Amino acid sequence: MSTPAPKAADTGRFGLGLSGKLLGLTVAFVMMAEVLIYVPSVANFRLNWLNDRLSAAYTAALVFETAGDREVPESVARQILASIGARAVALKMGQQRRLLAASDMPPAINHDVDMRDMTWHRAIIEAFQTLFSAKSDVMRVVGPAPMGEFVEIVADEAPLRAAMVNFSIRILILSLIISAVTATLVYLALHLLLVRPMRQMTANMLAFRAEPENPARIIAASNRRDEIGMAERELAAMQGDLAALLAQKSRLAALGLAVSKINHDLRNLLTSAQLFSERLAKVADPHVQRFSPQLMRALERAIAFCQSTLSYGRVQEPPPDRRMVALEEVAQDVRETLGLDESAPVRWISAIERGLMVDADPDQLFRILLNLARNAVQALESREVKHPGQDQIRITGRREGAVVVIEVSDTGPGLPERARAHLFEAFQGSTRPGSAGLGLAIAAELVRAHGGDIRLVEGTIGATFRITIPDRAVSLDARRGQRASA
Ligand SMILES: Nc1ncnc2c1ncn2[C@@H]1O[C@H](COP(=O)(O)OP(=O)(O)OP(=O)(O)O)[C@@H](O)[C@H]1O
Ligand SMILES: [Mg+2]
Numbered sequence: 001m002s003t004p005a006p007k008a009a010d011t012g013r014f015g016l017g018l019s020g021k022l023l024g025l026t027v028a029f030v031m032m033a034e035v036l037i038y039v040p041s042v043a044n045f046r047l048n049w050l051n052d053r054l055s056a057a058y059t060a061a062l063v064f065e066t067a068g069d070r071e072v073p074e075s076v077a078r079q080i081l082a083s084i085g086a087r088a089v090a091l092k093m094g095q096q097r098r099l100l101a102a103s104d105m106p107p108a109i110n111h112d113v114d115m116r117d118m119t120w121h122r123a124i125i126e127a128f129q130t131l132f133s134a135k136s137d138v139m140r141v142v143g144p145a146p147m148g149e150f151v152e153i154v155a156d157e158a159p160l161r162a163a164m165v166n167f168s169i170r171i172l173i174l175s176l177i178i179s180a181v182t183a184t185l186v187y188l189a190l191h192l193l194l195v196r197p198m199r200q201m202t203a204n205m206l207a208f209r210a211e212p213e214n215p216a217r218i219i220a221a222s223n224r225r226d227e228i229g230m231a232e233r234e235l236a237a238m239q240g241d242l243a244a245l246l247a248q249k250s251r252l253a254a255l256g257l258a259v260s261k262i263n264h265d266l267r268n269l270l271t272s273a274q275l276f277s278e279r280l281a282k283v284a285d286p287h288v289q290r291f292s293p294q295l296m297r298a299l300e301r302a303i304a305f306c307q308s309t310l311s312y313g314r315v316q317e318p319p320p321d322r323r324m325v326a327l328e329e330v331a332q333d334v335r336e337t338l339g340l341d342e343s344a345p346v347r348w349i350s351a352i353e354r355g356l357m358v359d360a361d362p363d364q365l366f367r368i369l370l371n372l373a374r375n376a377v378q379a380l381e382s383r384e385v386k387h388p389g390q391d392q393i394r395i396t397g398r399r400e401g402a403v404v405v406i407e408v409s410d411t412g413p414g415l416p417e418r419a420r421a422h423l424f425e426a427f428q429g430s431t432r433p434g435s436a437g438l439g440l441a442i443a444a445e446l447v448r449a450h451g452g453d454i455r456l457v458e459g460t461i462g463a464t465f466r467i468t469i470p471d472r473a474v475s476l477d478a479r480r481g482q483r484a485s486a
Helices: 018-067 074-084 120-131 158-210 227-281 286-314 327-337 362-381 417-421 439-449 476-485
Strands: 088-093 096-102 111-114 138-144 150-156 323-326 347-352 357-360 392-400 403-410 453-456 464-470
Touching: 018 074, 018 088, 018 096, 018 120, 018 138, 018 150, 018 158, 074 088, 111 120, 120 158, 150 158, 158 227, 227 286, 323 327, 323 362, 327 347, 327 357, 327 362, 327 392, 357 362, 357 403, 357 464, 362 392, 362 403, 362 439, 362 464, 439 453, 439 464
Parallel strands: 111 138, 347 392
Antiparallel strands: 088 096, 088 150, 138 150, 323 357, 392 403, 403 464, 453 464
């Protein structure tokens, strides 16, 4: 049809389909959640590690205490310290702070850790400090002691760091496994629930677009009860409507084509009939003289009818060439064209605001008003009982801000039911034999081309049509220009 349809496998700039994007996002989100979990748990891991060392140190301190003044052999002290992983252990009881055992003391302490008043944010910060500490760093750890004020150890930081790195690697591997499993499950679920039906729908839309008149291309909606099911059902309904509409349109188009062909030939036949009847009119026979003007008129009307039907089918109205037009002048033209002078049985009343200008195409505005006024004249003339001197056509015009409102009304019988039901539809509303039923349709088309509106006013004597024509929007720049030049 119009533009070439995109390929179904067209999956965006990076070649990632919906499923690929979902997979990537799921992995990213799970990893993000794991990071949030990792930060407090690594801090907690470190606190536990340190507490373990402190309680081991405390137990050892009690052993040293019971030894009392007796010297603990140096080799035993070393073994105990090595098992705790400390270089020195001290215990404070009462007023004394006692260094219970010490192997080779380091030259300096790099970090002080006080476990007695540990807050969670300090625990997290210190955990990262440990992770990024130097290999030879030494720390002093102070913790509460059940019997005594505190227990204190001096230890190398490297083993703690190694344990924490180990823990981090385990967490990382675990996170990777969890994200892989979660991502796979989420991916499968989304693929089955969303991506696959979406793909089917997309494929169907492409197929339907390629051949919208084929009812076999309408999607078969599943009976899912969720949003996807709803979308499928709506799509199916929409495609059904569209297919039906298109079928009807193409039937009408074919019909229209046939009618225009018939019309074309008919007009030629009628034209030759007109020639014959002109010759016939020259025959002196009184019967011929009596009927030939009627024959001529009927033929003329038939030709005009063919002509207007043909031109409606073929001509697309050109866009209006708008300028400021005096409505009074256009109305006067219409009046003259319809031959409604002072002596005519129908009175013409013009109630247009003085100097009213309409922003419209003058020819099209003329055609709009002529169609409405001619209908009014025909309606008044078609009545069996005539009211000479009372029949009138009234045209009013006024400006309401940026909109001009024009009304054409008459004192005729009003619109018949059939015309009301098919108001402004071509070929449908005519109730007059020999007329095409195009006047109102053409008027409406022209008014709408001006961005305006036409409608039948209810509850009036006769028929009243109200037209609104808005002025063209003036861009701010143009206005500024006008003001500057004024
Ligand atoms: N002012 C009116 N009063 C009563 N009936 C009207 C009036 N204007 C229109 N109608 C009805 O609406 C029908 C449709 O009008 P429309 O102008 O579209 O077609 P038409 O006058 O029948 O044919 P055409 O204008 O193409 O020669 C008319 O046949 C007529 O019955
Ligand atoms: Mg008409």
